Amino acid sequence: MSSSPIIDLRNVRKTFGRKVQALRGVDLSVNPGEVFGLLGPNGAGKSTLVKILMTVIRPDGIEGTLLGKPIGHKPSLARVGYLPEHHHFPDYLTGRQVIRFSGAMTGMRRVTRNRNADRLLERVGMSSWADKRLKSYSKGMLQRIGLAQAMVNEPDLIVLDEPTDGVDPVGRREIRDLLLELRDEGKTIFLNSHLLSELEMVCDQVAIMVKGEVAMHGAIDDLTLDSRRFEIDVQGTAPDWFDAMPNTTVSTHDETTRIVLRTDQAEEIQPLIDRLRSEHRTIIRITPVQESLEDLFMRAVTEDDGTVQGPGGVIKEGRGRQ
């Protein structure tokens, strides 16, 4: 597989009507074989971006490629699987028919799509319901069929918009495992989800969108690097020499002092521990702390004055298109 990005987007812009700027120059890249998570508050432009990739929405401006071809190149979509948010498959079809139909629409031959449909029904645990009409399915079952139809064409890239929506905890775990299996098979997965804890478990890279722009982009470990620290709780008040230590903050509460050392290297805190021990201070606990994806997300959506970004795109001032 080529090492060039599967998705490479630059300056994606979209304004709905004349005033609502859904995307304001998004830059993004997704490498082959990784699970990529797209996060953001409601109205940040995530679904719009996904729909532009899938040619459902026409951008006002876009540069870049999908699977090495310009965005909007229809034939390359034969190598993409897509599960939209709030999907609605015709309820007169059975689960098996939905998967086969999706395969046929990508131009797959009957024998292949039928074989894949049987295999995928097994994989998503829907074999026993395969020939029942969709109107008798629960939300979770529909989601499983949706996932199967997105995989029927053996795509290189699978784009999933809220794939665990309506799925019970057991089902979520199964879907999570499935995504990891797909990644191990070399598939690239583009996930759009609100469930940060789940994304944290499966994503190699994330991008956080806020008001139509990418606010953060990278591996979770890299993005949380600055937040990594060690918290050392010590009995008693803080010694004077702490004031001279770099990257350290100290706070005292109820005869307990918390020393926070901004580093992800355990070696760097050893001299401090040695000194505390030499002064016969009681160390209550030492906790390595790393910002969670949720913390990261909240940091991205919180403005400097502490207000959290509300839903919706940016409303342009004045008249006319940008």
Next chain:
Amino acid sequence: MIQTLALFSDAYRLLNARKIFWFTLLLTALVVLAFLMVGIHETGIRIIVWDIDLPINTSSGWSESLFYKTIFMNLGVKIWLTWVATILGLITTASIFPEFISTGSIEVILSKPIGRFRLFLTKYATGLLFVTLQVSVFTVGSFLVIGIKSGIWMPGIFIAIPIVVLFFSYLYAICAFFGVVTKSTIAALLLTILCWFCIFIVQTSETTLLFFVKYQEQEIQAFEDDLQRSKERLAGVEDPDDHERWKFLYETIEVREKNLKEANESNGVRLTHNIIMGALTVLPKTDATIELLERWTIDLSDLPQSNPDTPPPFVTEDGDFEANEQEITRSMSQDLKSRSPLWIIGTSLLFELFVCGFAGWLFCRRDY
């Protein structure tokens, strides 16, 4: 090709899942079965076991073949297929585009490697599947029932399949357009029926005005003939002292010339007809398309000649015009039949192409 077949297969499944499809098919079968119950004999027609004496009988020149062609055309096609089955067809298919482009349904399809315009056209073609199946069942059924019952096999009636599908496609283009624009099944259905009604009004107005145009032509011709006769009578007066006769003929000529001038100058009907005709030219000709079926299946010379001895149009001595309505109707009918199938179908297809093209353009440009 795989994608096109998949879309048609999906359309069939959609129809199959709808009760109204099977209900309409059942009614179609009943209409076909009705052909089994009627027949023609020497004094009239027979319905099941009851004989009803009517002027339509074999003694008055009605052949069995003509009788069945006529009921196939007038009851089967003109009433059942072009009204009842078409309305049921529109009810069944009006939801195709609004449901197709609703949120959640269209995203998956648009993300497939198929162009939007091709997708639109294929979906449009699948919408015609309903009427194609209905009219095929009806025509094949009629062909078999009439053939088995009377021994008369009429393969010519199979022309009904493309003609009725063509007729339905004019309306379905409008329905698809409103479906794409409004995204609402009810709105698409009601607006299509409203447009159909408007087209019907234009067609009826055109036919009605054509009657008056023909009436006026007959009137002018009658005045011209009477004027000519009066002039000939004037020239034939031999006695130069017969002042009363001279005076009468001069006055008659003066009145006829005045009548003729007035008739020639009153071109309001002709002008209105021309305007309506212009409008009709750009609209789909639903009635005329169905009439083509009659033109192509029934030989007019087969029809029994009725009452050829009606009085010709004339002008009374008081100057009143007495028209020959039968002659006007015949002339009108000739006029309508002289309109070429190319003009009828060609201009209607141009309308369909325009409406479909516009709907397709909107479909392609829209964000979903």
